[in-house]
Amino acid sequence: xxxxxxxxxxxxxxxxxxxxxxxxxxxxxxxxxxxxxxxxxxxxxxxxxxxxxxxxxxxxxxxxxxxxxxxxxxxxxxxxxxxxxxxxxxxxxxxxxxxxxxxxxxxxxxxxxxxxxxxxxxxxxxxxxxxxxxxxxxxxxxxxxxxxxxxxxxxxxxxxxxxxxxxxxxxxxxxxxxxxxxxxxxxxxxxxxxxxxxxxxxxxxxxxxxxxxxxxxxxxxxxxxxxxxxxxxxxxxxxxxxxxxxxxxxxxxxxxxxxxxxxxxxxxxxxxxxxxxxxxxxxxxxxxxxxxxxxxxxxxxxxxxxxxxxxxxxxxxxxxxxxxxxxxxxxxxxxxxxxxxxxxxxxxxxxxxxxxxxxxxxxxxxxxxxxxxxxxxxx
Numbered sequence: 001x002x003x004x005x006x007x008x009x010x011x012x013x014x015x016x017x018x019x020x021x022x023x024x025x026x027x028x029x030x031x032x033x034x035x036x037x038x039x040x041x042x043x044x045x046x047x048x049x050x051x052x053x054x055x056x057x058x059x060x061x062x063x064x065x066x067x068x069x070x071x072x073x074x075x076x077x078x079x080x081x082x083x084x085x086x087x088x089x090x091x092x093x094x095x096x097x098x099x100x101x102x103x104x105x106x107x108x109x110x111x112x113x114x115x116x117x118x119x120x121x122x123x124x125x126x127x128x129x130x131x132x133x134x135x136x137x138x139x140x141x142x143x144x145x146x147x148x149x150x151x152x153x154x155x156x157x158x159x160x161x162x163x164x165x166x167x168x169x170x171x172x173x174x175x176x177x178x179x180x181x182x183x184x185x186x187x188x189x190x191x192x193x194x195x196x197x198x199x200x201x202x203x204x205x206x207x208x209x210x211x212x213x214x215x216x217x218x219x220x221x222x223x224x225x226x227x228x229x230x231x232x233x234x235x236x237x238x239x240x241x242x243x244x245x246x247x248x249x250x251x252x253x254x255x256x257x258x259x260x261x262x263x264x265x266x267x268x269x270x271x272x273x274x275x276x277x278x279x280x281x282x283x284x285x286x287x288x289x290x291x292x293x294x295x296x297x298x299x300x301x302x303x304x305x306x307x308x309x310x311x312x313x314x315x316x317x318x319x320x321x322x323x324x325x326x327x328x329x330x331x332x333x334x335x336x337x338x339x340x341x342x343x344x345x346x347x348x349x350x351x352x353x354x355x356x357x358x359x360x361x362x363x364x365x366x367x368x369x370x371x372x373x374x375x376x377x378x379x
Contacts (some may be wrong), residue, residue, distance in 0.1 A: 002324040002360045007137045007171060007301050007331070007351030009193050009200060013254065015354065017197055020253035024246035043245065047252045054259060055169075056179045057206055064238040065204040065248060069170040069191040070094035072205040075238070076166065076187060077102045078216035080129065087131035090138060090336040095131050095168060129164040135172040138340070138347065139331050140274065140301030142176060142294035145183045164211070170194060174258045175266050175354070176298055186211060193264075196258060196352070198251030201244055215240075266354045268298035273352055273361060278302050280365045286372040290340050290347055300356075303331075303347035306368065308375050311348045318348075322367040325348050 003011050011080050042275030044065065052060030066072050069092075077098040085103070087095060130149075135142050149165050164186040169178055180188050185208075192202030207213050215236050258266065281287050286307040292298040306314050315328035329346040330337055337343040350364060 001130060002322075002363050003155060004350040004352065004360065004364060005325050005327045006194065006353040006355070006356070007349065008327055009355045010197055010355075012355055013197050013199075013250075014257040016087070016253040016257060017199070018284050021199060021246050021250040024249040043249060043252065044243070047074045047248055047255065050206075050252065050259060051190075054178070054255060054263065055173070055190075055206070056181050056315075057188070058181055059209055062209055063206045065202070066239075067201050067244065067357075068094075068203040069168065069189050072189045073168075074098045074102075074205060076109075076189070076205065076213065079213040080164070081214070082128050084127050086127045087133060088143065089339060090133050090134040090136040090333055091131060092133065092137065092168065092170065093332040093334070094170070095133075096335070098129070127163055128337050129166055130167045131168065133171075134170045134298040135176060135301075136170075136292075136333070136336065137171045137301060137351075138331050138336050138349065139290050139292055140181055140299035140303075141295040142172070142352075143301050145185075147297045149184060159275060160351075171299060172261065174254075174334070175270055177263055179208060179268065180279065187213075191248070194252040196251060197254030197353075198301070199247045202247040202251045207238075248289070249310045261354065266315070269354060270352050270356070271295065271298060273356060274298055274300050274302060274359065276358070277350065277352075277361045277365065281368065284332065284346050284372050286364075286375060287368060290342065300352040301349060302347045302351075304368075305342065305347055306372060309371070311345050314348045318364070318367055322363065324364055324367055 005011075033359075042155050043172055047065075048060045048063045052058065056061065066075065073094045082099075082103050085099065087099065132143055132145060132148060134145060145165075145167065165184060166187040166189070167180075167183075167185045170189065170191045171194065172178060173190040176195075176199065185206075187208065188206040190203060190205070191199045192198030192204075204277070213236065215238055217240055275298065278289060278291055278298070281302065281304055282289055288305045288307060289302075290303040291307075305311055311328040315326055318324040318326055327349045330343075331346065331349055334343070337346060340347070350361075352361075
């Protein structure tokens with residue numbers, strides 16, 4: 001089987017991830033701050049420190065764990081009580097749906113290649129927060145966070161407003177360098193089951209110290225059980241209930257893999273393979289590509305369609321005739337498909353990981369070539 005659906009969930013996982021989860025499930029259970037043992041606290045503290053190294057977050061104590069990026073965005077939108085905001089046109093529904101259904105005003109989509117910079121500058125002062133997607137899960141295009149945020153900071157100085165930069169790194173964490181402190185990110189959201197090679201049901205978010213993010217969920221934390229109603233001066237607590245410690249143990253093993261392998265080395269390998277795939281697909285008649293405009297901003301994702309076939313039919317043929325797993329449809333990012341002209345049926349998406357091989361991609365290219373040749377023979 002050839003697996004090219006890593007933008008949904010990475011597979012295979014490093015053996016160390018499977019081992020870490022197994023060990024966590026077989027040893028005596030220890031829950032954070034709910035036992036006289038400290039192993040769980042040490043695990044979470046160590047994981048925060050390692051994620052701080054990976055994301056360049058010096059204040060790693062402000063990294064909090066939850067079940068997913070979707071969970072994190074719902075908590076953030078609930079807790080910030082935004083009145084107005086701006087967001088990338090390639091935003092995922094984990095961002096769009098909470099904003100659409102939990103806030104009183106719906107913002108406007110923006111991205112460097114979509115709207116002129118002058119227009120964005122004229123609008124920027126009217127927004128409380130900017131939601132940016134670091135890497136599109138449809139085209140793989142990587143956003144230049146520093147440049148986009150610099151543009152908005154110019155308006156900040158002119159207007160006196162302080163907007164929040166909220167960054168979605170679900171697709172880039174573990175495979176593309178991230179610099180939270182250097183970029184001035186206020187809130188970062190990540191998931192564990194993609195480029196970090198952790199189990200499903202893991203993820204989290206970073207909140208810069210000083211941001212008043214009111215929790216949307218309350219419960220036991222094990223720290224000060226005497227507090228029922230939080231008052232002025234009490235510090236908000238974001239990790240409530242029993243944490244997914246087996247999952248976090250697996251996530252830490254995945255983060256260890258990325259740190260030891262080197263995110264720059266992963267980026268180099270995946271970019272070389274992705275560019276090879278794009279070049280090969282570009283040479284096949286009837287294939288329409290939807291990728292980043294240049295190689296330097298291309299993530300490990302390539303979307304395409306075959307003229308004359310519905311993307312879902314292409315996916316079915318690839319899976320059942322060739323044993324190749326891809327994803328088809330809108331990929332939970334509907335707005336960008338309006339720009340691409342694929343809003344009706346979406347695209348076929350191949351997405352890579354550090355475990356993808358040249359042979360995997362050769363199998364896909366051969367399969368696509370066979371399908372296109374069959375279509376032309378039947379015309």
